[in-house]
Amino acid sequence: MTSAIDFETLEMTLDAVREYVTDALPDDRLLELDERDEFPAELVKELLGEGLGIQLVFIPLEYGGMGGGAFDVYRVCEQMARIDLGVATGVLATFLGSDPIRVGGTAEQQAHWMSRLAEEGLLMAYGATEPAAGSDLGALKTHADPVQSNGAIEGYRISGAKQWISNGGFADLYSILAMAPGGPSWFVVEAGTEGLSHGKPEEKHGIRASNTASVLLDDVYVPAAQLLGEVEGQGLIQAQRVFGYTRLMVASFGIGCGWAALDRAIEYSKERVQAGSPLSEKQGYTHKLIVPHAVRLEAGRAYIEHTARRIDDGEGILNTEGAIAKYFSTEAGNAAADAAIQAHGGYGYTREYMVEKIKRDVRVTTIYEGTSEIMEMTIARDRWQEHLKTRGEFYHDRAKELEQLHAGRPEVGADTAALALHAMAEVMERCRLARLTRNQHVLFRLGELIAWAECAGSLAMRARDAIENTLDAKADRRFSADTLCAMARVMARDAALRVATEGLKLVAGAQNETPAGFADALHLGEILQTQAGLLSDMGAVADAIYERN
Numbered sequence: 001m002t003s004a005i006d007f008e009t010l011e012m013t014l015d016a017v018r019e020y021v022t023d024a025l026p027d028d029r030l031l032e033l034d035e036r037d038e039f040p041a042e043l044v045k046e047l048l049g050e051g052l053g054i055q056l057v058f059i060p061l062e063y064g065g066m067g068g069g070a071f072d073v074y075r076v077c078e079q080m081a082r083i084d085l086g087v088a089t090g091v092l093a094t095f096l097g098s099d100p101i102r103v104g105g106t107a108e109q110q111a112h113w114m115s116r117l118a119e120e121g122l123l124m125a126y127g128a129t130e131p132a133a134g135s136d137l138g139a140l141k142t143h144a145d146p147v148q149s150n151g152a153i154e155g156y157r158i159s160g161a162k163q164w165i166s167n168g169g170f171a172d173l174y175s176i177l178a179m180a181p182g183g184p185s186w187f188v189v190e191a192g193t194e195g196l197s198h199g200k201p202e203e204k205h206g207i208r209a210s211n212t213a214s215v216l217l218d219d220v221y222v223p224a225a226q227l228l229g230e231v232e233g234q235g236l237i238q239a240q241r242v243f244g245y246t247r248l249m250v251a252s253f254g255i256g257c258g259w260a261a262l263d264r265a266i267e268y269s270k271e272r273v274q275a276g277s278p279l280s281e282k283q284g285y286t287h288k289l290i291v292p293h294a295v296r297l298e299a300g301r302a303y304i305e306h307t308a309r310r311i312d313d314g315e316g317i318l319n320t321e322g323a324i325a326k327y328f329s330t331e332a333g334n335a336a337a338d339a340a341i342q343a344h345g346g347y348g349y350t351r352e353y354m355v356e357k358i359k360r361d362v363r364v365t366t367i368y369e370g371t372s373e374i375m376e377m378t379i380a381r382d383r384w385q386e387h388l389k390t391r392g393e394f395y396h397d398r399a400k401e402l403e404q405l406h407a408g409r410p411e412v413g414a415d416t417a418a419l420a421l422h423a424m425a426e427v428m429e430r431c432r433l434a435r436l437t438r439n440q441h442v443l444f445r446l447g448e449l450i451a452w453a454e455c456a457g458s459l460a461m462r463a464r465d466a467i468e469n470t471l472d473a474k475a476d477r478r479f480s481a482d483t484l485c486a487m488a489r490v491m492a493r494d495a496a497l498r499v500a501t502e503g504l505k506l507v508a509g510a511q512n513e514t515p516a517g518f519a520d521a522l523h524l525g526e527i528l529q530t531q532a533g534l535l536s537d538m539g540a541v542a543d544a545i546y547e548r549n
């Protein structure tokens with residue numbers, strides 16, 4: 001997925017999104033939409049239409065789009081989520097809805113539907129989830145029965161119910177996953193087709209400015225040409241083929257919302273005086289509520305940028321990396337927004353303050369496009385295979401790369417990130433020897449530790465790139481190289497300690513004993529020593545965030 005968008009065009013697009021959406025949706029309007037549980041359909045249609053044409057970013061050049069890649073889509077998604085996740089979800093659903101066409105459609109189908117999306121700015125919905133088929137899409141019940149004419153299939157009659165569909169009540173076009181005789185398959189269904197209807201909007205905890213509704217299909221007829229790929233049974237494979245990329249979008253939402261909340265807390269803390277000085281000057285406040293969250297969000301960003309670049313360079317679909325990016329960044333965004341409420345004290349607990357809304361909004365990012373638990377399972381299963389294939393060397397090898405990085409650039413915390421990865425390899429090996437991943441809890445927790453260890457490595461590499469001026473031209477440049485180095489060291493210490501102590505707990509807990517010598521194999525003593533200097537690095541991050549010195 002190469003990108004046809006250059007740096008200047010991307011920056012212009014980001015500016016246009018910022019200006020257009022901020023003008024149309026100032027804070028008081030956003031709070032009003034949230035209060036009224038109202039989807040600004042006209043605005044979202046304008047964003048996709050002549051107003052902004054945001055969908056052109058992901059539509060290939062040959063169909064009248066801008067031909068953007070994963071990196072462009074990450075930057076645009078983060079920007080939109082910083083303003084409002086509900087509106088961003090309305091746009092995302094169009095991106096998602098068109099994915100089955102982009103990856104599964106025949107050349108003719110792609111030309112037809114993608115050109116219409118580019119020209120007409122159609123609002124799309126992505127209809128996969130069902131009442132009884134959520135995380136387990138294979139359990140879907142919606143069925144597509146062939147209609148024959150002269151021995152050939154001329155069309156399908158689709159019946160069933162889809163649940164939690166973003167834009168479900170407003171879309172012009174739906175992609176619908178249904179069970180055909182050959183297996184799960186994607187169909188394109190136009191709004192207004194007889195038998196297609198939707199339920200009332202769901203009353204949601206957050207993203208209340210997005211429309212979420214059930215979509216009902218009662219004997220809906222579609223011509224055979226609207227079966228994507230014109231071959232039955234490809235639906236789940238087609239859905240899998242875009243996960244690396246679509247999960248990056250939701251990961252970008254996580255950091256967009258997290259930073260939107262944290263930046264508000266940062267501004268608030270400069271003004272709010274307690275005990276004679278602003279909160280921003282109190283270490284007990286900044287080092288708990290601001291700094292760790294900034295570090296976590298930037299580690300998520302490092303992983304997203306690295307993965308987006310690899311996707312754009314044609315390294316494949318990178319599903320595991322997409323899952324790590326989504327898991328880490330959305331959990332980081334959720335935690336940052338929660339801390340931002342705390343940072344506002346009682347005011348943060350009221351509807352008047354945006355952080356309260358952002359916290360409710362960002363919560364969905366750990367649920368939709370695959371829950372955090374499903375991400376943990378995906379990450380652990382995939383990396384487990386790598387561990388087995390390489391006879392336990394997968395993470396030791398990655399650690400060695402970071403040790404090399406440390407040799408040339410000792411300031412980026414790569415030695416500590418390497419300790420996290422070595423410890424990861426040891427924890428996985430103990431799990432293999434004692435067959436501990438038979439316990440689902442152990443498997444899922446491995447997924448979490450893997451995400452921490454890999455993201456620590458990514459942030460160290462990003463800090464190196466910042467020092468050497470080799471950051472991607474399209475990369476975010478909010479923080480200086482020195483600040484990224486301090487952040488990378490904070491993150492690496494956290495990841496190494498987490499992998500070692502949580503890994504020890506997991507292995508011991510699953511066996512009712514602590515294996516002899518395991519703490520040494522994890523280099524726990526060395527990891528404890530790396531914690532020296534943590535407070536001073538956190539202070540450096542706080543100074544950078546508050547622009548002190």
Ligand SMILES: Cc1cc2nc3c(=O)[nH]c(=O)nc-3n(C[C@H](O)[C@H](O)[C@H](O)COP(=O)(O)OP(=O)(O)OC[C@H]3O[C@@H](n4cnc5c(N)ncnc54)[C@H](O)[C@@H]3O)c2cc1C
Nearest residue numbers: 126127128129134135164165166212368369370371373374
């Ligand atoms: C606001 C919103 C918008 C959405 N938009 C869309 C959309 O546009 N299109 C679409 O198709 N879908 C959409 N979804 C659906 C979303 O993707 C699903 O809600 C999600 O995949 C989880 O499915 P579920 O709700 O059925 O939960 P379940 O799958 O029932 O999960 C419930 C809990 O059990 C856990 N769990 C599930 N399976 C396992 C397992 N095997 N082992 C251990 N734990 C497990 C989950 O992590 C979760 O904590 C949307 C959802 C929301 C809330």
